Amino acid sequence: MTVGKNEVEYVASLARITLSEEEKVMYTEQFNTILEYIHMLNKLELDEVEPTTHVLPLHNVLRKDLVKVSTQKIIEQVLEEAPEKEKFLFRVPSIIE
Amino acid sequence: MELYELTACQAANALAKKEVTACDLTESIYKRIAAVEDKIKGFITVREKQEALSEAVQVQDSLEKGDKLASLRGIPMTLKDNICTLNLPTTCGSKMLQGYYPPYDAHVTEKLQEAGTILVGKSNMDEFAMGSSTENSSFYPTLNPWNQHYVPGGSSGGSAALVAARETFFALGSDTGGSVRQPASLCGVVGFKPTYGLVSRYGLIAFASSLDQIGTLTRDVRDCAMVLDIIAGHDSRDSTSVPREKENYSRDLEKSSSSFRVGIPRECFGQGVEEDVKKAVKRGIEKCQQIGTVIEEISFPHNEHALPAYYLVATAESSSNLARYDGIQYGFRSKKAENLHDLYRKTREEGFGPEVKRRVMLGTYALSSGYYDAYYLKALKVRTIIRKDFEKIFEDHDFVIMPTSPTVAFAMGEKVDDPLTMYLNDIFTVPANLAGLPAISIPCGFSRGLPVGLQVVGRPFDEKRLLQFSYKLESLLQVKDIKPDIAEVGQTDIS
Numbered sequence A: 001m002t003v004g005k006n007e008v009e010y011v012a013s014l015a016r017i018t019l020s021e022e023e024k025v026m027y028t029e030q031f032n033t034i035l036e037y038i039h040m041l042n043k044l045e046l047d048e049v050e051p052t053t054h055v056l057p058l059h060n061v062l063r064k065d066l067v068k069v070s071t072q073k074i075i076e077q078v079l080e081e082a083p084e085k086e087k088f089l090f091r092v093p094s095i096i097e
Numbered sequence B: 001m002e003l004y005e006l007t008a009c010q011a012a013n014a015l016a017k018k019e020v021t022a023c024d025l026t027e028s029i030y031k032r033i034a035a036v037e038d039k040i041k042g043f044i045t046v047r048e049k050q051e052a053l054s055e056a057v058q059v060q061d062s063l064e065k066g067d068k069l070a071s072l073r074g075i076p077m078t079l080k081d082n083i084c085t086l087n088l089p090t091t092c093g094s095k096m097l098q099g100y101y102p103p104y105d106a107h108v109t110e111k112l113q114e115a116g117t118i119l120v121g122k123s124n125m126d127e128f129a130m131g132s133s134t135e136n137s138s139f140y141p142t143l144n145p146w147n148q149h150y151v152p153g154g155s156s157g158g159s160a161a162l163v164a165a166r167e168t169f170f171a172l173g174s175d176t177g178g179s180v181r182q183p184a185s186l187c188g189v190v191g192f193k194p195t196y197g198l199v200s201r202y203g204l205i206a207f208a209s210s211l212d213q214i215g216t217l218t219r220d221v222r223d224c225a226m227v228l229d230i231i232a233g234h235d236s237r238d239s240t241s242v243p244r245e246k247e248n249y250s251r252d253l254e255k256s257s258s259s260f261r262v263g264i265p266r267e268c269f270g271q272g273v274e275e276d277v278k279k280a281v282k283r284g285i286e287k288c289q290q291i292g293t294v295i296e297e298i299s300f301p302h303n304e305h306a307l308p309a310y311y312l313v314a315t316a317e318s319s320s321n322l323a324r325y326d327g328i329q330y331g332f333r334s335k336k337a338e339n340l341h342d343l344y345r346k347t348r349e350e351g352f353g354p355e356v357k358r359r360v361m362l363g364t365y366a367l368s369s370g371y372y373d374a375y376y377l378k379a380l381k382v383r384t385i386i387r388k389d390f391e392k393i394f395e396d397h398d399f400v401i402m403p404t405s406p407t408v409a410f411a412m413g414e415k416v417d418d419p420l421t422m423y424l425n426d427i428f429t430v431p432a433n434l435a436g437l438p439a440i441s442i443p444c445g446f447s448r449g450l451p452v453g454l455q456v457v458g459r460p461f462d463e464k465r466l467l468q469f470s471y472k473l474e475s476l477l478q479v480k481d482i483k484p485d486i487a488e489v490g491q492t493d494i495s
Helices: A005-014 A021-043 A072-080 B008-016 B022-040 B049-063 B107-114 B157-164 B181-187 B221-231 B275-290 B303-324 B340-351 B354-367 B373-395 B419-426 B430-435 B463-477
Strands: B043-046 B076-080 B118-123 B170-174 B190-193 B214-218 B261-265 B294-298 B399-403 B439-447 B450-458
Touching: A005 A021, A005 B354, A021 B303, A021 B354, A021 B373, A021 B419, B008 B022, B008 B221, B022 B043, B022 B049, B022 B076, B022 B118, B043 B157, B049 B118, B076 B107, B076 B157, B107 B118, B107 B221, B118 B157, B157 B170, B157 B181, B157 B214, B170 B221, B181 B190, B181 B214, B181 B439, B181 B450, B190 B221, B190 B463, B214 B221, B221 B439, B221 B463, B261 B275, B275 B294, B275 B399, B275 B439, B275 B450, B275 B463, B303 B354, B303 B373, B303 B419, B303 B430, B354 B373, B373 B430, B439 B463, B450 B463
Parallel strands: B076 B118, B076 B170, B261 B294, B261 B399
Antiparallel strands: B043 B118, B170 B214, B190 B214, B190 B439, B399 B450, B439 B450
């Protein structure tokens, strides 16, 4: 199984990353090297094996649905980090034409 | 002897005996930073000296009361730059978060503050903790204190180098696939990754959430136990933080049973491991026998499969975790975008470095329709196999010993264009992450003047005995007091 430049372009579009032509060539080559190494897993017999997503037994952690104070100061602090803002809102390019 | 040369524990004892003040220790650390930081570049941000000193004054006042011994009150320390700090920028080593001030402190930041330690800065790292050399930092690479032509390892390379260079008494790092242990090994310090769930990840910027764990970088095992006493424990803000009774790791460090059984996996001493590394680790193993430890050669059959499985799981999780960097709410935003989609793509094109793009795309690929079963699901199954390998080993062994890294530090630039070769650095560290186990790297010798690390892996939540054993082993190895010789500013550099 090898990866072509068009697949790298597709994956980059899914990941929302623009790539230059040189990057497409470089990543295609590197992906093939890395995937070839990963293919060593194909030699393992895994049909009967259950997957592990987490090492700990995961269960829902619940808490009381209590209203906590969200102060003006916290909102200001958060908005302070916004690349662009207007009043108490994040500013983004227009979405609807 | 300069104060910065003391271990954290020695410094704490000197404070308790009123031989020094917290201000003296802080002054000494800033003096050391001024003298050698240009050669190491371990920090991304150094805190204003006056700010740290005024905190030291407050701590000194409170020192008069309370439990003085076995505490790190008044001790200067450093946090990796992916650990959130309200009052210092937290960049994750990335242009994407350059100058970013988080709106809250991480759990560990709070704990260390409550304990009265003094934050002096934020350490350099591979961007988003992705890398094994700190060369992937968006800002500049960190240099290995033992030889500045070599890398310090990564991704917590800044933290490891600063501890080795005596620019901080201790530091925290994060370990997703070896990012605390491997740089500890390459810089000749102690690096410890606790059991998954022992330390809260609240406020640790996520890379691969099922693998990430905050760890310690210290001068010796005693310091490690003292820091762990502060940061371990349940936190309701991290749903994977395990509620269990708090243990005291430093108090009983010297007490331990002498009859441990240790397994040595033969697969970890084969091809690809430098001869000097094998020799130094084997010397460490021989030392264990002197204290009555039973050493047995064992098999860890799937060690080689851990690395490819790790790079699928970690990249898949990272592709999801890093989706939040879209230029909308915080961090970098491209100025060139014309519409919303363009904004996402250009922000990520300009904000992420090459390794982050590589991993996010690889993870996206492994999760994408048609490849999920062939890659991601397969990797999760291999994760089960690795866990079972360990479970079997731990049925009749207390610990496993293997090298931390197959090589000593490598030259700057040597592996930077070859991602797969770079990934192979992690071959012995990723299994503990996949299985969630505690693992420590202890300096055990040298090769060509560069440190070698020995790794001890233990059972889940068996930190207490793991540290007791490591403490004994460390005292037998007698390498912990050998330190790098860094020419200070103003000194003639003869190398």
